[in-house]
Amino acid sequence: MRKLRRARLLVTGGAGFMGSSFIRTLLSQEEFEGQIVNLDLLTYCGSLLNLENISGDSRYNFVLGDISDTKLVDELISDYHIDTVVHFAAESHVDRSIESAGPFFKTNVLGTLNLLEVIKNRQHIHFHHISTDEVYGDTSIEEPFTENSQYRPNSPYAASKAASDHIVRSFCQTYHVSACITHSVNNYGPFQFPEKLIPVVLEKLMNKKPIPIYGSGLQIRDWLYVEDHSRAIIAALEHSRPGFTYNLSAKNPKTNLDLVHNLIDVFAKLKGEDQASYKTLISHVQDRLGHDMCYVVNPEFSYTSLNWKPRVDFDEGLKQTVSWYLQNSSWIQSVLDRGNQSATSLECVGAKQ
Ligand SMILES: NC(=O)c1ccc[n+]([C@@H]2O[C@H](COP(=O)([O-])OP(=O)(O)OC[C@H]3O[C@@H](n4cnc5c(N)ncnc54)[C@H](O)[C@@H]3O)[C@@H](O)[C@H]2O)c1
Structure with a gap:
């Protein structure tokens, strides 16, 4: 430094x-x-x-x-x-x-x-x-x-x-x-407000509520x-x-649907439960207006010129994230209580992402 x-x-x-x-x-x-x-x-x-x-x-x-x-x-x-x-x-x-x-x-x-x-x-x-x-x-x-x-x-x-x-x-x-x-x-990762894809899915899984997925869920995000x-x-x-x-970028492009399946697998494994019942919670809803299908970037210029490379492997990062949310359900409740209630009406998988 x-x-x-x-x-x-x-x-x-x-x-x-x-x-x-x-x-x-x-x-x-x-x-x-x-x-x-x-x-x-x-x-x-x-x-x-x-x-x-x-x-x-x-x-x-x-x-x-x-x-x-x-x-x-x-x-x-x-x-x-x-x-x-x-x-x-x-x-x-x-x-x-x-x-x-x-x-x-x-x-x-x-x-x-x-x-x-x-x-x-x-x-x-x-x-x-x-x-x-x-x-x-x-x-x-x-x-x-x-x-x-x-x-x-x-x-x-x-x-x-x-x-x-x-x-x-x-x-x-x-x-x-x-x-x-x-x-x-x-x-x-940890501390993401529960209106974005990953914390929304985890909050739904914790409460065994339907997981709404925009359209086909085949939109790709990195x-x-x-x-x-x-x-x-x-x-x-x-x-x-x-x-x-x-x-x-860390070069981890995934479809939203694959990501949700990954999250369910990690969540069920950490809870020692069967993933099959969680997968039935997936529910496709009307797509977002103007929804882009794919965002993916080439990070090579950053890797070579910033002396930076991502360290956290995607599977490990996802496991750490799911564990954090499981251990911090009171954080989710506190920030949702404080945030306005419209957060819940806007929560849909693919939101932001
Ligand atoms: N989350 C992502 O995946 C992502 C990806 C790429 C870029 N970004 C960009 O990264 C930045 C941070 O994103 P994030 O996900 O942490 O957002 P976030 O919504 O979690 O946090 C935004 C923060 O800005 C504060 N804020 C909002 N309006 C303000 C104002 N007028 N004055 C002072 N503070 C204000 C909020 O209180 C909040 O703490 C944003 O610029 C976003 O566009 C986010």
Whole structure:
């Protein structure tokens, strides 16, 4: 750890699934002597329960607030002498963006613009933008997206993330902001809010409720363990080149249906029960509007230039994830109780993914 060792980071959305993993992973490195300021609005999916084990760490600070609040962001950057921004905060659930796109453009586009406006005249600050493979739109397993693929977002969520990527690029070109963008495939692991595919399936299995699968379930998504993503961001902060973009994947493409079968197998095995009865819970429902069939990226450029490779094998990652949810059913209940009840009406397999 060379650049990051004494870095002073503003992490946005650090109480969410991926942001909290990044904070836990960075703080687990004893050689990190810097500071992390976690700016999070604690919307329905953000929870301080995700950070309980590090809340007393002297290198960590939490600030409740909105990335769109110019005065607050400006003060935090000055008061904490921030030199690095890692931007996770977003509205991230595709189904919600189809129901109502406005909040996605407010947070993902205008919120990102606000952060960049605040830092554009502070040339010492590096901005790392967390983006998604969904900005590239639909592809086939034979044609994984590369960093040069065309942007063709198909959902309001993907369009809002694409717009934010373009703003980052424009600030890089126009104002010489030091910035980098990573496009990750679907993440999985502990602490994911139960509206996304894997935690929804596990919550249904735990309660022996029907598992709704969009359409045929043959949509393909590529899966990366969340701690591997966190290590990729640390590697990018160390080794990325400003103005460059990097695709992140562990090369685990699966159909949604195969993934659900895998989850049932692991779940039943851990419970010492027969998988057959759980498989009868699978229930195909009407497909999502504009549902992309396949997202898959080629991560070779990241592997060679970031000195990063995923460490967690898919079967092992899935086992760890299922075990974690089985041991943390009270976490599921707490975050669902806190999140608004619409989370339950939007939960469908394939959601986001
Ligand atoms: N989950 C995935 O598989 C995946 C894959 C690729 C990229 N991404 C991107 O990674 C980032 C994090 O995703 P996630 O799954 O952890 O999301 P999440 O929904 O779990 O967390 C989002 C966090 O942002 C916070 N937030 C929302 N609006 C805010 C605002 N205006 N100001 C401050 N904080 C705000 C929320 O409270 C929450 O803690 C997002 O930018 C998402 O687009 C996610």
